[in-house]
Amino acid sequence: MSLLPFGGPLNEALATRDLAHVWHPCTQMKDHERDMPMIPLRRGDGVWLEDLEGRRYLDAISSWWVNLFGHANPRLGGAIKAQLDELEHVIFAGFTHEPAVQLAEELVRVAPPGLTRCFFADNGSAAIEVAVKMSFHYWRNRGQARKTRFVTLANSYHGETLGALAVGNVALYKDIYAPLLMDVLTAPSPDASAAEPGESAADVARRQMIPMRALLARHAEEIAGVIVEPLVQCAGDMRMYHPAYLRLLREACDEFGVHLIADEIAVGFGRTGTLFACEQAGISPDLMCVSKGLTGGYLPLSITLAGEEIYDAFYDEYAKLRAFLHSHSYTGNALACAVARETLRIFAEEPVIERNRGLAAHLARAAAPLADHPHVAGIRQTGMILALDMVKDRATGETYDFRERRGLRVYRHALERGILIRPIGNVVYFMPPYVISPDEIDLMVRVAGEAIEAATCD
Numbered sequence: 264m265s266l267l268p269f270g271g272p273l274n275e276a277l278a279t280r281d282l283a284h285v286w287h288p289c290t291q292m293k294d295h296e297r298d299m300p301m302i303p304l305r306r307g308d309g310v311w312l313e314d315l316e317g318r319r320y321l322d323a324i325s326s327w328w329v330n331l332f333g334h335a336n337p338r339l340g341g342a343i344k345a346q347l348d349e350l351e352h353v354i355f356a357g358f359t360h361e362p363a364v365q366l367a368e369e370l371v372r373v374a375p376p377g378l379t380r381c382f383f384a385d386n387g388s389a390a391i392e393v394a395v396k397m398s399f400h401y402w403r404n405r406g407q408a409r410k411t412r413f414v415t416l417a418n419s420y421h422g423e424t425l426g427a428l429a430v431g432n433v434a435l436y437k438d439i440y441a442p443l444l445m446d447v448l449t450a451p452s453p454d455a456s457a458a459e460p461g462e463s464a465a466d467v468a469r470r471q472m473i474p475m476r477a478l479l480a481r482h483a484e485e486i487a488g489v490i491v492e493p494l495v496q497c498a499g500d501m502r503m504y505h506p507a508y509l510r511l512l513r514e515a516c517d518e519f520g521v522h523l524i525a526d527e528i529a530v531g532f533g534r535t536g537t538l539f540a541c542e543q544a545g546i547s548p549d550l551m552c553v554s555k556g557l558t559g560g561y562l563p564l565s566i567t568l569a570g571e572e573i574y575d576a577f578y579d580e581y582a583k584l585r586a587f588l589h590s591h592s593y594t595g596n597a598l599a600c601a602v603a604r605e606t607l608r609i610f611a612e613e614p615v616i617e618r619n620r621g622l623a624a625h626l627a628r629a630a631a632p633l634a635d636h637p638h639v640a641g642i643r644q645t646g647m648i649l650a651l652d653m654v655k656d657r658a659t660g661e662t663y664d665f666r667e668r669r670g671l672r673v674y675r676h677a678l679e680r681g682i683l684i685r686p687i688g689n690v691v692y693f694m695p696p697y698v699i700s701p702d703e704i705d706l707m708v709r710v711a712g713e714a715i716e717a718a719t720c721d
């Protein structure tokens with residue numbers, strides 16, 4: 264297979280230098296020899312990316328779910344430039360700065376009620392490590408040292424560092440490292456696509472709460488917390504579930520005395536139709552992790568939010584050795600805080616959530632015809648995420664063998680036509696920046712439809 268449609272001397276020269284020394288994330292590097300072009304980019308503009316040859320690609324996955332308001336957004340770029348002339352970074356122990364303080368104030372103002380303390384880190388996985396350590400340490404400080412275990416949902420994803428990997432459940436990323444990982448308890452996913460005939464999404468939520476409650480009842484004394492991705496299991500094939508599950512889980516966590524940890528890293532900041540997905544269930548978690556969209560997709564930053572009850576358990580005389588001594592070198596980076604603060608200002612000043620509602624409705628209409636395709640099943644949507652499964656046989660639900668790499672064919676075909684979508688196995692999804700236009704949505708979905716056709720025609 265030729266990589267020529269992406270070629271040209273400028274692209275090829277940089278791609279060659281790249282492949283001589285750079286080891287890319289989530290990639291079998293050998294794929295770049297034949298199946299997967301390495302595309303050097305020169306600039307971005309809104310939803311568009313441009314390669315060295317001037318070819319453009321619509322970023323339909325928000326650059327791995329981080330970008331909210333487009334590439335090279337003048338307002339977000341301006342916030343970083345202004346901060347850059349003042350203070351780029353400083354040790355965050357014993358020192359602070361206006362961008363971090365304002366960011367914490369604003370985040371607490373818009374977060375679910377009761378989350379009043381912000382612990383900073385520099386990526387999503389680190390925020391999960393913080394939440395897990397904090398939950399365990401909280402119980403220890405409260406004299407309940409037996410509470411050391413975590414409950415996770417089947418098909419969940421919480422990042423790639425060892426602690427985050429341990430509380431996740433995607434076999435492709437996790438299984439190989441199993442000997443290195445702490446042991447967790449796993450409850451079934453409330454994934455609405457597993458509905459039995461006549462069952463609604465809310466019914467599935469209630470049904471799947473039964474084994475979760477049984478697990479909590481049996482192991483409450485040794486469980487520190489339950490960790491979930493509210494409403495959408497993004498890396499786990501974009502499986503979606505009903506908010507009733509979160510409401511019932513909140514009740515169960517209270518009843519059995521365990522923390523509810525919400526991983527809003529992918530779904531936070533308007534992605535699901537509300538600023539945070541937890542809002543749709545009307546609940547507040549005990550710990551909440553945010554990252555990705557926090558900086559509008561500009562710089563790495565994450566925050567783990569906690570309430571006063573958890574904060575107080577660490578607050579004591581130094582000699583009692585109860586403090587949370589976790590740290591990262593770039594904790595509270597001023598540039599990242601400045602652009603995160605600007606991101607939250609955009610939410611405060613512009614009707615982003617309302618605009619997204621219109622865009623999400625448009626996306627639903629544009630994608631509806633895909634449901635008629637003989638190899639498409641399970642179209643599902645939560646706000647600005649729409650996903651579908653490519654299946655071999657719609658009648659039986661039989662899927663394609665992963666070795667056929669149909670998703671990779673969709674990826675290539677769409678790229679050739681200027682759309683960046685990056686299927687997860689046989690799952691094709693759209694998760695565009697919020698600055699996409701209705702016409703661009705139409706283009707994105709039309710090209711994806713053609714790509715699916717090309718990838719499933721044999």
Ligand SMILES: *Cc1c(COP(=O)(O)O)cnc(C)c1O
Nearest residue numbers: 386387388420421422526528529
């Ligand atoms: C991406 C993601 C993470 C990990 O964040 P990184 O910044 O990639 O470490 C954790 N949880 C969820 C739900 C994610 O989507």
